[in-house]
Amino acid sequence: MIKGKFIDNLPKVYGIYTGGFLVFIIIMAIAEQAGMSAKMIGIFFVAFTVLIYALIGWLSRTLQTDAYYVAGRQVPTVFNGMATAADWMSGASFVAMAGGIYFKGYGYMALLVGWTGGYVLVASLLAPYLRKFGCYTVPDFIGTRYGGNLARFSAVIVLTVASFTYVTAQINATGTIASVALDIPFEIAVYVGLASILMCSMLGGMRAVTWTQVAQYIVLIIAYLLPVFWISNNIGAGFFPHFMLADEVARIAELEGQFGFVKNSAADLATVPKGLAGITKPHSSVNATPWAFISLAVCMMAGTASLPHVMMRYFTTPSVRTARRSVGWSLFFIFLLYSSAPMLATLSKISLMDPNLATGIIGKSITEVQALDWYQNWNQAKLMFVSDFNGNGTLELNEFFMKGSAVVLATPEIAGLPYVISGLVAAGGMAAAMSTADGLVLAISNALSHDVYYKIINPKAETAKRLIVARVLLVLIGFAGATIAALEIQGILGSVIWAFDFAMSGLFFPLVLGVWWKRANAPGAVAGMLLGLISGTAYLVWVRSGGSGFLGITQLTFGIVGAAVSLVSMIVVSLITAAPDAATQKMVDDVRVPSGKTILGKQH
Amino acid sequence: MSKQEQHWEKTRNLLFVTLAIWFVFSIGIFLFGAEMQESSIRPFGYPLTYWFTCQGSLAIFVILIFWFAGRQEKIDDEFGFTEREGEQ
Numbered sequence: 059m060i061k062g063k064f065i066d067n068l069p070k071v072y073g074i075y076t077g078g079f080l081v082f083i084i085i086m087a088i089a090e091q092a093g094m095s096a097k098m099i100g101i102f103f104v105a106f107t108v109l110i111y112a113l114i115g116w117l118s119r120t121l122q123t124d125a126y127y128v129a130g131r132q133v134p135t136v137f138n139g140m141a142t143a144a145d146w147m148s149g150a151s152f153v154a155m156a157g158g159i160y161f162k163g164y165g166y167m168a169l170l171v172g173w174t175g176g177y178v179l180v181a182s183l184l185a186p187y188l189r190k191f192g193c194y195t196v197p198d199f200i201g202t203r204y205g206g207n208l209a210r211f212s213a214v215i216v217l218t219v220a221s222f223t224y225v226t227a228q229i230n231a232t233g234t235i236a237s238v239a240l241d242i243p244f245e246i247a248v249y250v251g252l253a254s255i256l257m258c259s260m261l262g263g264m265r266a267v268t269w270t271q272v273a274q275y276i277v278l279i280i281a282y283l284l285p286v287f288w289i290s291n292n293i294g295a296g297f298f299p300h301f302m303l304a305d306e307v308a309r310i311a312e313l314e315g316q317f318g319f320v321k322n323s324a325a326d327l328a329t330v331p332k333g334l335a336g337i338t339k340p341h342s343s344v345n346a347t348p349w350a351f352i353s354l355a356v357c358m359m360a361g362t363a364s365l366p367h368v369m370m371r372y373f374t375t376p377s378v379r380t381a382r383r384s385v386g387w388s389l390f391f392i393f394l395l396y397s398s399a400p401m402l403a404t405l406s407k408i409s410l411m412d413p414n415l416a417t418g419i420i421g422k423s424i425t426e427v428q429a430l431d432w433y434q435n436w437n438q439a440k441l442m443f444v445s446d447f448n449g450n451g452t453l454e455l456n457e458f459f460m461k462g463s464a465v466v467l468a469t470p471e472i473a474g475l476p477y478v479i480s481g482l483v484a485a486g487g488m489a490a491a492m493s494t495a496d497g498l499v500l501a502i503s504n505a506l507s508h509d510v511y512y513k514i515i516n517p518k519a520e521t522a523k524r525l526i527v528a529r530v531l532l533v534l535i536g537f538a539g540a541t542i543a544a545l546e547i548q549g550i551l552g553s554v555i556w557a558f559d560f561a562m563s564g565l566f567f568p569l570v571l572g573v574w575w576k577r578a579n580a581p582g583a584v585a586g587m588l589l590g591l592i593s594g595t596a597y598l599v600w601v602r603s604g605g606s607g608f609l610g611i612t613q614l615t616f617g618i619v620g621a622a623v624s625l626v627s628m629i630v631v632s633l634i635t636a637a638p639d640a641a642t643q644k645m646v647d648d649v650r651v652p653s654g655k656t657i658l659g660k661q662h
Numbered sequence: 663m664s665k666q667e668q669h670w671e672k673t674r675n676l677l678f679v680t681l682a683i684w685f686v687f688s689i690g691i692f693l694f695g696a697e698m699q700e701s702s703i704r705p706f707g708y709p710l711t712y713w714f715t716c717q718g719s720l721a722i723f724v725i726l727i728f729w730f731a732g733r734q735e736k737i738d739d740e741f742g743f744t745e746r747e748g749e750q
Contacts, residue, residue, distance in 0.1 A: 164695070167715035174720045175688035181727045182680045186734075300717065304707025342712045344695040351692050359688060377745045379735060386727040393720050400716035650670055653743045 068137055075110075076276050082106060083280075087478045096477045100239040103481035104488055107277055108254045111270045111492065118262035118269050123521055126263030126528065127194040127504060129374040133268055138380075139387025141268050142371040144275035146173075146388065147395055148224075149231025149491030150554040152278060155396075157462030158551060160403040163339045165346030165354075169555075170396050172355035174389060176362025181385035184363055185372040187573040187649050189381035192656025193373065195501070196366040196565070197509040200587075202658060203572045203649075204580040205642065207514050212587040214505045216564030217366045219591065222539065224365075224557035225498040227550045229255070229536075229543040231491035234463065234550075238439065239484040245544050251488075252540040255495045260529050263504075267496045268374060274489035279394060281486020282466075286398050289405045289473045293415055299401045306408045310341045313411050317420060317455040326447045331440050334459040341407060349610055357617040361558025364565035367494075367501040378652040406469040410458070417473055420455055427453050432471045436464060463550065499539065503532040555614050556598070563594030563620020567628050575632075576646050582632030586624040594620020669741040676737065680730045687719045 064071070086099055120126055133141065151173070158166045193199040196217060201210025232251030237244045258270040286299055296302025319338055330336075339345050362368065371388075375381045409417045419427045424446045427433055436442035441464040447457050460468070467487065470479040507528035512519055519527070564587045571578040571586075597619040601607045611618050638646075645657055663671075691698065691714060699711040705718065738744045 164712070164715065168692075170715055171688055171692070171719050174723050175684060178680065178684040178688075178723050178726055178730075182677050182684075182730055301706045304704070307708060307712065342709055344699045344711055346695075348693045348695055351695060352689050355688060355692070379731075379738075379745060382731040382734060383728070386724065386731055389724050389727055393724050397717050397720055647666065650673070651666060651743050652738050653745045 065132055065134070068134060072137075072272060072276065075273060076280075079107075079277060079280070083478065083482060086481060087476065090476055090478050096480070097241055099477055099481040100241075100484055103485040104236065104239040107485045107489060108492075111273060111489075112254065112257040114270045114273055115258040115260070115262055115266040118266035120262050120265050121522070121525065123194075123524060125265045126525055127373075127508065128370075129263075129265040129268045131374055132376055133374040135375065135380045135384045136387050137272055138268075138371060138375050138384040139391050140275040141271035142368065142384070142388035143391035143395075144271040144278065144489070144493035145267075145371055145497040146368055146392055146494070147278065147490050148494035148554060149228050149235070149487060150551050151395065151399075152282065152490035153231060153235070153463045153466050153487045154551045156399040156402040156406070157460075157465035159400050160407060160465045161335045161337065161339065161462060163341055164344050165339070165350060167400065168346070168351045168354040169358055170399070172358025173362060174392060174396060175355065176359035177385055177389040177392075179359060179363040180368070180372075181382055183570050184369065184573065185385050186378045186382045186652065188369060188569075189372050189375060190378050190649050190652060190656060192658040194370075194508050194658075195505045196369055196569070197505050198513075198658070199572065200568060200583065201509060201513060203642070203645065204568075204578070204583045205638075206580045209580050209583050209587075210509050210513060212584050213565065213568070214509050216561070216587050216591050217505050218502055219595075220365065220557050220561035220564070221367060221498045221502045222535075223553050223560060224367075225495055225502070225535075225539045226543045227553035227557070228491050228495035228498065229539045230553075231550050232488060232495060233540075233543060235484055235487045235491065238467070239481070239488070248540050248544045251492070251495075252536050254488075255492055255499060256533060256536050258492065259496045259500050260532055263525075263528065264370070264374060264500060267500055268371075270496065271493045274493040275391065277489040278486040278493075279391070281482045281489070282395050282402075283398060285470045285473075285475060285479050285483060286402050286405065288475055288479065289409065289469070290401070292473060292475070293405070293409065293417075295405065295408070299405065300397060303401055303404050306404050307342050310404065310407055310411065311343070313420075314340055314455075317411075320454065320456040322447060322456050326445070329445060330459050331443055334441070334443050334461050336456055336459050337407070338456070341404070347610075353611065353615045353618060357562060357615045358555075358558050360562040360566045360621060361617060364561040364569060365558065366505070366561075366565075367497040369569075370501060370504070371497070402466065402469065406465050406472070409469070409473045411455070420453055420458065422453055423451055424453050424457075425451075432468065435471075436460075436468050441468065495539075499532055499536050502535050503528055506531050506535075552614075559594060559598070559615065559617030559620065560591065562617035563624060564588075564591035566621050567625045571628060573646070573649060576643050577632055577637055578628065579632050579635055579638045579642075581635045582628045582630075585631040586628030589627040590620045590624025593623040665741055669737065669743060672737045672740075673734065676730065676733050680726065683726055684723070687714070687722045691719075 191199050197210050197213035200213035233248035236250045237247035259267050290299035295306050372381045375384050411420050412418045413421045441461040443459040511527050512524050568583045568586045594616050598616045601613045695711045699709050701710045703710050705713045
C-alpha cells in the first residue's frame with residue numbers, strides 16, 4: 059500500500075490514519091447502541107489513541123543527532139504547520155479556553171487575540187532567521203550569535219523556567235483527563251499521562267514528536283469541531299455555527315438582562331466547592347478596560363515569539379522559505395480551533411440558559427436539576443454545583459457553578475449528545491495536553507543535553523553518548539514535572555499564562571535584537587536575559603504576596619515589567635561595552651540572507 | 663549600496679508594513695472596544711468588537727502571514743537570494 063520514502067507518502071499515511079480514526083468513532087457509536095458502558099467507551103478512546111501515538115513514537119526511533127534534535131530538517135510545510143498547531147494548543151487551549159470565555163467573556167478573549175497575533179511576530183521577526191542559522195535549540199542561537207558560555211547558559215535558565223512552568227500545567231491536564239476517562243485517582247493518572255508522553259518522545263526525539271503531533275492534531279481538531287457543529291445543528295442554531303450564532307449571542311444578552319447578575323454573599327460563596335465559578339460576566343459585551351485587554355494580549359504575543367518549544371518547530375523545515383510559510387499554516391490550523399472556542403462557549407451557555415430549550419436548567423426547580431443524570435455525574439467529580447441560596451426552589455443564574463475545564467468536557471453530555479462524543483472529547487483533550495507536554499519536555503531536555511552537556515561540559519562527547527544523555531534528561535525532567543503537577547499548586551490556565559510572561563521577560567528582546575540589531579553583544583544579551591527574568595519574577599512575587607503593583611500590571615501580565623527591563627538593560631549594556639567583532643557582524647549579515655549555507659553545520 | 667544592503671532595506675520596510683497592520687488589529691482597534699461594540703457594522707450579525715475577538719483579528723493574522731511570506735519571497739527572488747532546491 060505504501061511504497062517509497064515515508065516523507066513522500068505523508069498525505070497518504072495520514073489520510074489512512076484519519077479514515078481509520080473516523081471508522082473507530084463509528085464502531086464506538088455502534089458499540090454504545092449495543093449497550094457498551096460509558097466508562098468502557100472512555101477507556102477505549104483514550105487507550106486506543108495513546109497506543110497509536112506510542113506506536114508512531116516507536117517507529118520513529120533514531121540514532122542520529124540531526125534526526126533527534128530537528129527531525130532531519132525535512133518536515134514539509136503543511137505537516138509542520140499541523141505539528142506546530144498541536145504543539146501549541148495545549149490542554150489549556152483545548153479544555154480551559156472555552157470555559158474561560160464562558161465565564162469571563164471579553165476580558166478573557168484577549169488570550170485568543172494574543173495567542174494568534176504572536177505568530178505574526180514569529181513569522182516576521184524570528185522563525186526564518188533562526189532557521190537560516192541552523193541551530194538545534196534556542197540557546198544554541200543565543201550562544202553562537204552572542205558568543206560565550208555565559209550567554210548560552212543564561213538562555214538555558216530562562217528556557218527552563220518558562221518551559222517547566224508550562225509543562226507542569228500540561229502534565230496536570232493529562233492527569234485530569236486520564237483520571238476522568240480511565241476512572242483512576244489523579245495522583246496515579248499523572249504518572250499514566252507521563253508514561254504516555256515519554257513513550258512518544260524518548261526514542262525518536264524531535265522526529266518522533268513531529269509525527270505524533272501531526273496524529274494528535276488530527277484527533278484534537280475532530281474532537282473539538284464535531285461537537286460544535288453537532289450541537290449547533292441539534293438546537294437549530296445553524297449548520298455552520300461560526301457564521302450563524304449571532305441570534306444566540308443576542309439571545310444570551312437578553313436572558314442575562316432577564317435573569318440579572320446577582321452578586322452572591324461571601325457566606326453563600328463559601329459553600330461552593332473550590333475552583334468552581336458562576337456566570338457573573340456578560341457574554342458578549344465589552345467588560346474590560348482597553349489596557350487590561352491590550353496588556354494581556356501583548357504579553358501573550360511576545361511570549362508566543364519567545365517560547366522555545368514553538369520556535370524549535372521551525373528548525374525542522376527543509377528551508378527558510380518553507381519555515382516562513384509553515385508559520386502561516388500553523389496559525390491557520392490553530393485558527394480552526396480558536397475561532398470555534400467562542401462558538402462552543404455560546405452554544406454551551408444557550409443550552410443551559412434558554413428555558414425554551416429542553417436542555418435549559420436556569421429557571422427550573424432545583425430538585426429537578428439535581429435529579430439530572432449528567433448533573434449527578436459532574437457533581438460527583440466536583441466539577442459542578444447548584445445551591446438554592448435564596449430559598450425559592452428555582453435555580454437562578456447565580457446559583458449554578460461549574461469548573462472552567464468542565465465546559466468543554468461536559469457540554470456534549472449537557473446538550474444530549476451520545477456518550478461517544480464525550481469519549482472523543484476526552485481523547486482530544488488528552489492529545490492536546492500530550493502534544494504540548496512532548497514539545498516542552500523535549501525543549502528542556504534538548505537545551506540541557508545539547509547546550510549544557512555537549513557545548514559546555516563535554517564538547518568531545520560522541521553521538522551515542524549525547525543521545526543517551528538527552529534521553530536520561532528527558533525522563534528526569536518528565537518525572538520532576540509530574541511530581542510537581544501531582545501537588546496541584548496552580549491551576550492549568552494560570553501556569554500557562556505565567557510561562558508566557560517568563561519567556562517574554564527573558565528571551566523576547568535577546569532573540570529579536572540578535573537578528574535585527576547588529577550592535578547587540580554578549581554582555582548586553584546576558585544582562586537582558588537575567589535582569590529581565592529577575593525583575594519579572596520579583597514583580598510576580600511582590601504582587602502575589604499582596605503588593606499593589608503599578609500601571610495596572612497584574613500577576614498575569616508581569617512580562618511587561620520583565621521585558622521592559624530586559625530591553626533597556628540590553629541596549630544600555632550593549633552600548634557601554636565593545637561592539638561585536640567583525641566575524642559576528644558578518645554572521646548576522648549571513649543570517650539575513652535566505653540563500654547559502656546555514657551558519658551552523660548540518661551535524662554539530 | 664551593496665546588493666545585500668538593498669535587500670535588507672526592502673526586507674526591513676516589509677517588516678514595518680507587516681508590523682503596522684499587526685498593530686492595528688491586535689492593539690489599535692481594542693483601544694476603542696466599547697465604541698466599536700455600539701457600531702452599526704455587524705459582521706454576520708455579531709457585535710463588532712465581539713466579532714473581531716472571535717474571528718476577525720484571528721483571520722486577518724492568518725492572511726497577513728501568508729501575504730508577508732509571499733512578499734518576502736518576491737524580494738528574495740529579486741536579489742537572487744532564493745535558496746536552491748535541496749540546499750542545506
